[in-house]
Amino acid sequence: MTSTLQGRPAPTTPGLSYWASQFRSAGFYRDGLRFSDYAPAFYVGIAAHLEHPDRDFDDPRLDLRARYQRIRLGSVLNWEQAEDAARSAWQRAKENAEAAQAQIGRRVAQLAAHS
Numbered sequence: 001m002t003s004t005l006q007g008r009p010a011p012t013t014p015g016l017s018y019w020a021s022q023f024r025s026a027g028f029y030r031d032g033l034r035f036s037d038y039a040p041a042f043y044v045g046i047a048a049h050l051e052h053p054d055r056d057f058d059d060p061r062l063d064l065r066a067r068y069q070r071i072r073l074g075s076v077l078n079w080e081q082a083e084d085a086a087r088s089a090w091q092r093a094k095e096n097a098e099a100a101q102a103q104i105g106r107r108v109a110q111l112a113a114h115s
Contacts, residue, residue: 015046015093019085028084037075041082044068045089053097057090 019042020035029038044067048057055062064086065079075082 015089015096016042018092019089023085026085026088028088030081033076036073037077038082038085040068040071040073040075041077041085042089043071044082045086045091046093048086049090049093049097053094057087 016039019038023029023035023038023042044064045057048055048062048064048067052059052062057064064083068079068082068086072082077085
């Protein structure tokens with residue numbers, strides 16, 4: 001479901017386009033950093049939720065630090081600096097999934113009421 005381009009997060013990864021336009025207004029943003037510095041953290045957060053929607057961000061089985069280190073590339077952020085960005089991306093992916101499930105549930109109820 002996620003896309004990579006030579007091991008790097010690709011713009012087609014669901015959710016990355018939002019962060020590309022919003023990262024500078026997020027609480028974790030540090031002046032002077034580029035989207036490419038944050039992209040690996042966003043990717044890790046989004047991918048972790050898409051792959052394991054039943055797990056919490058802090059679940060040690062996800063091993064997010066190691067995942068981040070593998071795809072960090074040229075980011076100047078170490079895991080401690082990137083963790084809030086990854087958590088924010090994970091949280092947004094979770095909220096989007098929950099909203100979609102609720103919308104589907106409402107639509108199913110509407111269809112059932114009319115049948």
